[in-house]
Amino acid sequence: MEIFYYISSFSIFILSIYIYKNLSNMNNLITAIMLFTLGLAPFSWVLFQDSGILTNELNIWILFFPFLLLFSINYPYEIEFTKNIKNIRYRYLLFVPYFLYFLIYFIIKILGMILLKEQVLFGLLKSVTDILISQIFSFTIIILNIFYIAISYYILDQKIQHTESNTLKKQLNLFVVGLRLFAFVFVTSIITQYFGIFNEIITPVRMKFLYSFAIIANAVLISVAMAKYKFLDIKLKRKSFLYYLVWGFLIFLYTFSTSLIILKLVTYKNNYLLFGSIFVFFIIFIFYYKAVDKFISYFFIRDRMDYEEIIKNFFLKVSSLDSFQEIRNIVIDELQKLLNIEKVDVILVDKIDKKYYKKSSYSFLQMPERFQKNYKWAVYFFSLKFQDKIYGYLLIGNKISETKFNKAEIDLLNSISVQISMVLHNMDINKELYEKKLMEKQLNLARKIQFSLLPDKNIPHEKFNIYWRYKPATRIGGDYCDIIKNKNNDLFFVMADVSGKGINGAIYMSMIRTFFHTTVDLINIEQILLYLNDYLKNKLPAKIFVTMLIFNYKNENDKLQYIHLGHNEPILYRSKKNSVEFLQADGMALGLTKNEVFKKNYKINNINLEKNDFIFSYTDGITEARNNYDQLYGQKRLFEILDENKNKKIEDIVNKVSQDIFNFRGNYGQTDDIAMLSFKRK
Known part of the structure; x- marks a missing residue:
């Protein structure tokens, strides 16, 4: 039985050392310590044969339970339930009861050594020890152990249910199976030791045997999780220390068991039976050896694979991915696991020589020097090419089995690289569409914002009927029409055209509008224009200019003034003369010259509007509209359409112009923003 204890301790010790040697993060360290403390249990039963399962000099193994809970909280990520527990202030509280237990235990032991000669005091101390340690504190620790196991199981079960990673689910499922087995044995031992149930069936020796069996089972399950699913980010490798250890253990197991049988047969003193048994055991060993080789190869290296199944599963996994990092991670994980390749990577390239477009794969020496320098471990470079575009390369390192790639494996990797290329191509298309x-x-949002900045369609005024229309060439435009009223009830009819159209034009249009609206009550129109001219000329990086036409109605004296700044000439209708005419004026666009020159070239003009007189202002999107015959709409046609409709309502006049432009263009597209603003004296 002691041999079995040694085997269980030895197996879990070796596994903990192997995990520690592959230390990459805190989870590996916690797991290594957790398994090491667990291995102390059967080792202590050998050293202290008369001691109980949970009470001996090496009772330090019970630290396995807080380490188990700490592992459950940390690996591989925290969940909502564990966020507070994971906090550094709470993490170490898990160990406090155990440290108190050991502190009291060793204090009493030291006092016992000091008072050994004093029989009365020693007897009294022993009684106190039995009550305090064995009956009270030990029972409290045992209850705490049960609680820790239950919480650990709950946390791991929650992670299994909520994780989207199948690999992680399989890792944790194997670990939980081992945890269930150990929990069953632990609870059984508590029931037997403290409640006397099953005492005759489950003796202390049998109980220790069950513990050792559970420990070995856990070591095997964790090894399987590492071998198949990279538990703790560790992948077992052929010809590693653990590989030889597993080989040695399985061969030792066979030889040990057969040796016991042979020793038993020796007692019968029958040479024929003895030699016959040895011969049979030798034949069985041949088959056993092959079975062990097949078993170990399954976990450490699998060279024979169902290639068709691999391609199918691989395609299912990568086809739904939509980011390069996800594709890279899944390719590395799948190829290392399925094809047992030491190192894999996927890289993107911006430019590559045309000569590397010809073949689907290249050896290390065939690649450019920069690739050889940066990827010295790579054996093959598989082109990720779709149609005439190379996205990058699939880099393949050596196989773990240290064998060469055969033709079937090269074909498989070519197929996988084609799949990766297709996914990258689809990702490119989806990115462009997105x-x-x-x-x-x-x-669309900018269009809504721009149109929300335009004046209301119905603007009631006691002196004027007002109507406007605006249609950008693209979704947003650089033309500007506005009606602004200041605190004195003066009206400003503004028509402007920003050089350029689209987004840039819209930005500058919004800037001008904002400035007008925020300053019209603070400074006069001349100061506004001088500021805008200086800003456009000196503050903006691009050469931007703005043509503008402003009509300013003074409510106080019922006068109308206008300023013409290089814009299209407005059209005036005189009701008394029943005639339409252009308003002649001079002026320079904003942003072309310094303020000194600009100020000399603009003029404030006065104009008197009588009843039914109207003014029609517009941008060059009207006069420069074209049709399929490459003809311009022009000022003459605009003048004529206004003359034909001069006696109509102001909104009808604007709509007639708009309709006529549409008819003129036919199916020829709109090439410039169109804005119209007209007001008629009541």
Whole structure:
């Protein structure tokens, strides 16, 4: 029985050392310590044969329970339930009861050594020890152990249920199976030791045997989780220390068991039976050896694979991915696991020589020097090419089995690289569609914002009927029409055209509008224009200029003034003369010259509007509209359409112009923003 204890301790010790040697993060360290403390249990039963399962000099193994809970909280990520527990202030509280237990235990032991000669005092101390340690504190620790196991199981079960990673689920499932087995044995021992149930069936020796069996089972399950599913980010490798250890253990197991049988047969003193048994055991060993080789190869290296199944599963995993990092991670994980390759990577390249477009794969020496320098471990470079575009390369290192790649494996890797290329191509297309949709969404939002900045359609005024119309060439435009009223009830009819159209034009239009609205009550129109001219000329990086036409109605004296700044000439209708005419005026666009020159070239003009007189202002999107015959709409046609409709309502006049432009263009697209603003004296 002691041999079995040694085997269980030895197996779990070796596993903990192997995990510690592959230390990459805190989870590995916690797991290594957890398994090491667990291995102390059967070792202590050998050293202290008369001691109980949970009470001996090496009772330090019970630290396994807080380490188990700490592992459950940390690996591989925290969940909502464990966020507070994981806090550094609470983490170490898990160990406090155990440290108190050991502190009291060793204090009493030291006092016992000091008072050994004093029989009365020693007897009294022993009684106190039995009550305090064995009956009270030990029972409290045992209850705490049960609680820790239950909480650990709950946390791991929650992670299994909520994780989306199948690999992680399989890792944790194997670990939980071992935890269930150990928990069953632990609870059984508590029931037997403290409640006397099953005492005759489950003796202390049998109980220790069950513990050792559970420990070995846990070591095997954790090894399987590492071998198949990279538990703790550790992958077992052929010809590693653990590989030889497993080989040695399985061969030792066979030889030990057969040796016991042979020793038993020796007592019968029958040479024929003895030699016959040895011969049979030798034949069985041949088959046993092959079975062990097949078993170990299954976990450490699998060279024979169902390639068709691999390609199918691989395609299912990568086809739904939509980011390069996800593709890279899944490719590395799957190829290392399925094809047992030491190192894999996927890289993207911006430019590559045309000569590398010809073949689907290249050896290390065939690649450019920069690739050889940066990827010295790579054996093959598989091109990630779709149609005439190379996205990058699938880099393949040596196989763990240290054998060469055969033709079937090369074909498989070629197929996988084609699948990766298709996914990258689809990702490219989806990215373009997404960016296009995002741009459309942003343009639609900008259009809504721009149109929300335009004046109301119905603007009631006691002196004027007012109407406007605006249609950008793209979703947003650079033309500006506005009606602004200041605190004195003066009206400003503003028509402007920003050089350029689209987003840039819209930005500058919004800036000008904002400045007008925020300053019209603070400074006069001349100061506004001088500031805008200086800003456009000296503050903006691009060469931006703005043509503008402003009509300013003074409510106090019922006068109308206008300023013409290089804009299209407005059209005036005189009701008394029943005639339409252009308003002649001079002026320079904003942003072309310094303020000194600009100020000399603009003029404030006065104009008197009588009843039914109206003014029609517009941008060059009207006069420069084209049709399929490459003809311009022009000022003459505009003048004629206004003359034909001069006696109509102001909104009808604007709509007639708009309709006539549409008829003139036919199916020829709109090439410039169109804005019209007209007001008629009541």
